[in-house]
Amino acid sequence: MRxxxxxxxxxxxxxxxxxxxxxxxxxxxxxxxxxxxRNVAWLESEIQDWILEKIEQRDMAAA
Structure with a gap:
């Protein structure tokens, strides 16, 4: 976890x-x-999952 x-x-x-x-x-x-x-960070895995979700949405729209 990062x-x-x-x-x-x-x-x-x-x-x-x-x-x-x-x-x-x-x-x-x-x-x-x-x-x-005043210090925050994001879980890298959650950001990667968000990107994969966007790719999936793109692919579903193209189908």
Whole structure:
């Protein structure tokens, strides 16, 4: 299990910071884990699962 910071989430997903937080508020993105007062990170596996879900949605739409 690995935690990744926002910079890595943005790099991995290709999303902007504001989009990550917008999707989270809409319930469409994994929630971060609090590491302290002003410090959060995401489970890398949850981010990868989210990406795989997006790929699956794309493939279902194309079929």
């Amino acid at each position: 935690l990744i910071k926002l910079k890595d989430v943005m790099y991995t997903t290709g999303l902007a910071r504001s989009t990550v937080y917008k999707y989270m508020n809409e319930g469409n993105f994994p929630k971060p884990v609090s590491l302290g007062e």
